[in-house]
Amino acid sequence: MRTALGGREIGxxxxxxxxxxxxxxxxxxWTNGLAGWMLSTGMAPISGLWLVLVALSLFYVGGMYLNDAFDAAIDAQERADRPIPMGEVTRSTVALGGSIMLGCGMLLLFTLGAAAGLSGMALVAAIVLYNWCHKRTLWGPVVMGVCRLLTYVTAALAAGNISTWTLIGGLGLFCHVVGLTYAARQEAYDRMETAWPLAVLAVPAVILLTRITDATAIVLLVLYLLWMAWSLRLLFRRQSGDVSRAVVGMIAGIALYDAVLIGALGAAGLGWLAVAAFVLTLGLQRLVSGT
Known part of the structure; x- marks a missing residue:
């Protein structure tokens, strides 16, 4: 009986x-890391990509832990069902876990070179800055966009160096994330109060439409545009829960954006693998909330 209860508690x-x-x-x-690696002109061994993906995963999860730790007081008022306000875990435990993950991620990247390690440090700084300021300033979405942009930069530097495509593709990713993060700020109110900041979502579409010629990439681009159109429709439909559904949809759409860039490099198989990551994200979001 005790064993059964213990197993349930662990679960x-x-x-x-x-x-x-x-x-x-x-x-x-993971698709951010793959896209950033492939957009580089470097020739580093592919084994380094796995370390990049592990490091970026540590940054993401650790950053999310810190997000709950920083927001505990506000969540107690606006999102009382979060684990810290519910008393399921202490704020200090979550903060410690997140900090350890960020530190481990940085150490991993330094094994791939000083440039990758320093970029990882910049990414950690951006993560901490976002968690500290996103409830205090209107510029929070911009900082989050920088966080995702730095995933491309970090992966590219780990692979060898930054290319023009790294920066162009990174700009589109930055704008996609700025737009969805702005929408996420409205999630607690379940409505969009001001729509004009969402115009930034047009930037990735313009970048892709003006630079993509590969047939596979064009198909993937159509998928990305259709998905984003569906997500935006939810934002403006004003039915209960639509903002939350739109936000998690646009988060999953990041993988579709990566898929287009990867496909444009002639790597059709990896492009469709990124589409599979998009589908996987949607499936996992049904099991674990994405926001």
Whole structure:
């Protein structure tokens, strides 16, 4: 009987930590790392890519832990069902776990070179800055966009160096994330109060439409545009729960954006693998909340 109860408690704890880390969105982090690596002009051994993906995963989950730790007081008022306000875990425990993950991620990247390690440090700084300021300033979405942009930069530097495509593709990713993060700020109110900041979502579409010629990439681009159109429709439909559904949809859409860039490099198989990551994200979001 005691063993059964102990196993149940362990299961509850695992679900708690998975929820805190929003792990359902991890496939989008992996496609970011893959896209950033491929957009580089470097020739580093492919084995380094696996270390990059592990490091970026640690950054993402650790950053999400810190997000709950920083927001505990506000969540107690606006999102009382989060684990810390519910008393399921202490703020200090979550903060410690997140900090350890960020530190481990940085150490991993330094094994791939000083440039990758320093970029990882910049990414950690951006993560901490976002968690500290996103409830205090209107510029929070911009900082989050920088976080995702730095995933491309970090992966590219680990692979060898940054290319023009790294920066162009990174700009589109930055704008996609700025737009969805702005929408996420409205999730607690379940309505869009001001729509004009969402115009930034047009930037990735313009970048892709003007630079993509590969046949596979064009098909993937159509998928990305259709998905984003569906997500935006939810934002403006104003039915209960639509903002939340739109936000998690746009988070999953990050993998589709990566898929287009990867396909444009002639790697059709890897492009469709990124589409599979998009589908996986949607499936995982049904098990673990993505926001």
């Amino acid at each position: 509850v704890k695992w679900r708690l930590w998975l929820r805190l880390g929003r792990v359902s969105n991890l496939p989008t982090v």
